[in-house]
Structure formats: C-alpha cells, structure tokens
Amino acid sequence: MTTMEVIMSSTKASLADDIIWGVGGEHGIAAELNVPAPKAYYLIAKGVIPTKKLGHRTITASRSELRRLFGCTDSTETA
Numbered sequence: 001m002t003t004m005e006v007i008m009s010s011t012k013a014s015l016a017d018d019i020i021w022g023v024g025g026e027h028g029i030a031a032e033l034n035v036p037a038p039k040a041y042y043l044i045a046k047g048v049i050p051t052k053k054l055g056h057r058t059i060t061a062s063r064s065e066l067r068r069l070f071g072c073t074d075s076t077e078t079a
Helices: 003-018 029-033 037-045 063-069
Strands: 019-021 052-054 058-062
Touching: 003 019, 003 063, 019 063, 029 037, 029 058, 029 063, 058 063
Parallel strands: none
Antiparallel strands: 019 058, 052 058
C-alpha cells in the first residue's frame, strides 16, 4: 500500500466514525447528547443542533461539530 492509499484509507475511516446517523436509538444524536429523542428533535427543529438530511427522513450530525458546539473535547463529555 502506498503512503497516499494509507492516508486516504484512514481519512475515510475517521469521517465514517464522525457521522451520527439518526436521532433515536442507542447510537443516535439523542444518545450522543444524552437527551431524550423528543428533545433532540426539538433542538434540531429550532436549529440549535446542526444536522443534514439525506433523503426523506435520514438525519445526520457530525460528532466533531457537536463537540465544538458544546465545548467538549471527548465523547464522554457530551453527556
């Protein structure tokens, strides 16, 4: 594997790990913020939580963006 292939592979992995898919569930935005799903939906609707929509219902957020927004440096601090 070339150096460039290693860099691209690690970049893809880190980007995939940064994306949170959905609002509810054990790995969703609400769980990341340690809030109930209805509150997460409310914060998304008000524009407090930066999200993107892909398709009709899929909502994604960036862990790194949420950490910056809430002043956290580690995923355990978002709670």
